[in-house]
Amino acid sequence: MTRTTTDPIPAAPPLPSPKERRRLREAMSMTEEQLAQLVGVTRATVRSWETGRTSPRGRKRDTYLRVLGVGQEDRDDRDDRDGPPEPAPRPAPESQTGGGAGSGAGARTEQASGAARGTGRSDAGSGTATGAVPAAPADAFDALYAYAAPALVQQAYVLTGRRRLAREAVEYAFHLAWERWPEVAVDRDPAGWVRAATHEYALSPWHRLRRSHRHPDPATDRAARALRTALLELPPSYRRALLLYDGLGLDLPETAAETEASTPATGNRVLHARELLAERMPELADPKVLHDRLVSLLDKGPAVVPAPPRTVRRGSERRARYWTRAAVALTALIIGATTFTLATAPTAYHPPLAPGEQVEGVPVLSGPQRLTPQDEALRDRLRTGPATGPARLVPDPY
Incomplete structure (x- = not known):
């Protein structure tokens, strides 16, 4: 049928959730770079869309939905409908869709997001907000730190086996969070942002060069010692994927997004990690038992008290001032060296002297x-005699 000018404009199809966007792309066996070329954006933009940090808009949004095939059936059947297509229902929040440990992680993520944004929330039973109350950045940061820091210290300790390194990793992550607070405050998962920074710093290979971090701390709990030792024998990528998936209860796409790997690769890491743990500890072959043991290991870890949030904020500010002054000093040094070079550099070209050559056949200087007496007589004779020699040697002109 032909649409008249009085017909309402059809509503654009809604954007799928970030996990669904990643699933649709992987279902088409398409990489992030290939999708970015089709849409006309960079690979970092596609990754930002799939992690939920940003969303496509305008023509990029229409092209992105067309490439993923979202709303294709609605567009094909639009001419046969009497009215505009009804928008699809929005997916439920992760805190409502997940079950077990996954739902708990989603609820904690929502709570941390509210704390970072400085909004007040009512009890979990009512499910309604008491109203958005803007808070100061320092108060929001302190709330996020008080909520996430103790758990992150335990996670870093499980990943590294070193208490000092665990506390250092958490403080480093929150230093970065305070430096980039405008970005972290509007992130959909501030606790996840800090958690990713903590895990990356804790598993950095450069810590092997530090003498104090070459050997893990001895575990006092005999029951947890075997599991902690088995975890530390796993490769760092396997260890992190297993902690996120079986320990914290994140689903596979979220684990893949946080570790910056594809979903199949992350699934293989989790499976291989389970197999290696089952070889050392056969009782952990059951995923449910492994999950319970990891949760118990995180809950009953050693008492590692993180620094107060005010100390972390001041440390981040001192760190920013130090690097700013270092950058200014280095810039001034470069400017001074350049000025000195310009002042002392020659303004004309002077060809170099030719290299010397050795002269041969010259008698020795003496x-x-x-x-x-014979030499003197010969000298006098030569001086007094004709210069042209005897007459018999002079040619006759006639």
Whole structure:
């Protein structure tokens, strides 16, 4: 049928959730770079869309939905409908869709997001907000730190086996969070942002060069010692994927997004990690038992008290001032060196002197010698005699 000008404009199809966007792309066996080329954006933009940090808009949004095939059936059947297509229902929040440990992680993520944004929330039973109350950045940061820091210290300790390194990793992550607070405050998962920074710093290979972090701390709990030792024998990527998936209860796409790997690769890491743990500890072959043991290991870890949030904020500010002054000093040094070079550099070209050559056949330099009587007689004869020699040697002109 032909649409008249009085017909309502059909509503655009809604955007799928970030996990659904990643699933649709992987279902088409398409990489992030290939999708970015089709849409006309960078690979970092596609990754930002799939992690939920940003969303496509305008023509990029229409092209993105067309490439993923979202709303294709609605567009094909639009001419046969009497009215505009009804928008699809929005997916439920992760805190409502997940079950077990996944639902708890979603609820904690929502609570941390509210704390970072400075909004007040009512009890979990009512499910309604008491109203958005803007808070100061320092108060929101302190709330996020008080909520997430203790758990992150335990996670870093499980990943590294070193208490000092665990506390250092958490403080480093929150230093970055305070430096980039405008970005972290509007993130959909501030606790996840800090958690990713903590895990990356804790598993950095450069810590192997530090003498104090070459050997893990001895575990006092005999029951947890075997599991902690088995975890530390796993590769770092396997260890992190297993902690996120079986320990914290994140689903596979979220684990893949946080570790910056594809979903199949992350699934293989989790399976291989389970197999290696089952070889060392056969009782952990059951995923449910492994999950319970990891949760118990995180809950009953050693008492590692993180620094107060005010100390972390001041440390982040001192760190920013230090690097700013270092950058200014380095810039001034470069400017001074450049100015000195310009002032002392020659303004004209002077060709270099030709290299010397050795001269041969010259007699040895020596002083005058005393003549003998015979030499003196010969010298007088030569001086008094004709210069042209005897007459018999002179040619006759006639």
